[in-house]
Amino acid sequence: MATKPKPRRGRRVLRIFLALLLFLLLLAGGGLYYVWNGLQPTEAGEAVRLEIPSGTGTVRIAQLLEEKGLIRNKLLFTAYLKYKEEGSRFQAGTYDVAPGATLDEIIAKLNSGDTVKAEMIRFTIPEGYTVKQIAAKLAESGYTTEKEFLALQDKPGSVTLSLPEGAAVTGDELAYPLEGYLFPETYEMVKGSTSAEILERMTKELTDRLAAIPDFDGKLKASGLTLHQLLTLASLVEKEAAVPAERPLIAGVIYNRLKADMRLEIDATVQYALGETKDRLFEKDLQIESPYNTYKTKGLPPGPIASPGLASIQAALEPKESEYLFYVTKKDGTREHLFAKTYAEHLKNIEKSKQGATK
Structure with missing residues (x-):
């Protein structure tokens, strides 16, 4: 009497199961390797300039980082941020980031606002300088032109100024409306600052200095x-x-x-x-x-x-x-x-x- 080949069928099922298990393990391993590799630093190189405008979200930041070759995968970086509960403290600004930095190093840099320091200009306005002398000094240093600087004096309402309360910068008899309101001091400002920005900074300095005088209003x-x-x-x-x-x-x-x-x-x-x-x-x-x-x-x-x-x-x-x-x-x-x-x-x-x- 013939017997049924049950053992052979059982071995076939086992082989299929093992093959499927191996496939799943390989798939899982490949996925893990893909994730692991995507979270590794990029190849080391010279630092690149990264601009992050104010209000930029983490998804866009991840995209910018990938475009600059600073991370391997923007989607994995975004997921990593969620896992680490990071990204909410990133600061806008201009950064120099070297390829090869780890994700944690990049995150720390963006959190700290370790931005590129803006190139500054420095100038000193001596006490007793007139508006014309100030204009000439700034022009000599190449920060503005006398014509441009003096033109704004005649139209103080055309620029934003931080004048102290009680300032009187209008009147037909005034030679220069802002004469006396540009405080003599040593200033540091971002290179490329306009004449209007210089005026605003100098009038603000006067306002701040007057406010710091004890009981200024009472003495006045x-x-x-x-x-x-x-x-x-x-x-x-x-x-x-x-x-x-x-x-x-x-x-x-x-x-x-x-x-x-x-x-x-x-x-x-x-x-x-x-x-x-x-x-x-x-x-x-x-x-x-x-x-x-x-x-x-x-x-x-x-x-x-x-x-x-x-x-x-x-x-x-x-x-x-x-x-x-x-x-x-x-x-x-x-x-x-x-x-x-x-x-x-x-x-x-x-x-x-x-x-x-x-x-």
């Missing part, structure tokens, strides 16, 4: 001046006081002359009206028709005649009280002044000054 109110008048008076102090210790005293003399309804008769205002610096002013210079000529008009000029530094601003805020109404520069090289209460005493000081020049 006590002075009886507007902010514009204060900066104007401070600019006179800046141009007149060559010796720092004399600033508060010279400020006090200016206040005294204003209260006495006397013309200020400050040479620096005539120089400003002339548009040039002269070693010596002649009588014809003192007769120039200009609202800035304090030999002919009473009160403060219509606006600042230069950029006052912080020390001159503080002197204008807190002048030294005295009965002095006059001062004259010593001609002995010290650049100090002789102060007088009366005109007769002032004339004597003038003679003393001349004698000092002959010694």
Whole structure:
């Protein structure tokens, strides 16, 4: 009696099962290798520049990284970010990333915002510089042109400025509306900054410096001046006081002359009206028709005649009280002044000054 070939059929089923299992293992192994390989660093090379605009999502960042040859597979990188719970802290900016970096190194770099440092420019505006001098200095350094910089002075409303409250940068009599509002300081700015951006930075510096003065608003109110008048008076102090210790005293003399309804008769205002610096002013210079000529008009000029530094601003805020109404520069090289209460005493000081020049 014949028997059924059950063992042979069973072996065939086993072989099919083993073959299927092997196929699945190979498939799984291939998948694992694909994933493993896709998460490996790319071939090492020179750093490449990567730009990540503000608001860019992780999917787009992964695409950019793949396009730059910094990762092998954008889909696997995105999945890796989800697995690691990363990607939400990536920062926009310009990066230099070297191929061959691990995924964790790339993630850390984007998280820290380790961007390429922008190339900077650096310039110093001395205390007492006028708008024209500032324009010339910036133009000399190649950061702008005098024409462009000065043109914006005539249209301060056309640019965004960070002016302090109470600024008065309009008026037909103003030679340059922003005169006195461009704080003298050493600045660092991104290379390629426009004239408008430079103006915004300099006016913001003034605003910040005034805000840092203790009880500035109270002191300004006590002075009886507007902010514009204060900066104007401070600019006179800046141009007149060559010796720092004399600033508060010279400020006090200016206040005294204003209260006495006397013309200020400050040479620096005539120089400003002339548009040039002269070693010596002649009588014809003192007769120039200009609202800035304090030999002919009473009160403060219509606006600042230069950029006052912080020390001159503080002197204008807190002048030294005295009965002095006059001062004259010593001609002995010290650049100090002789102060007088009366005109007769002032004339004597003038003679003393001349004698000092002959010694």
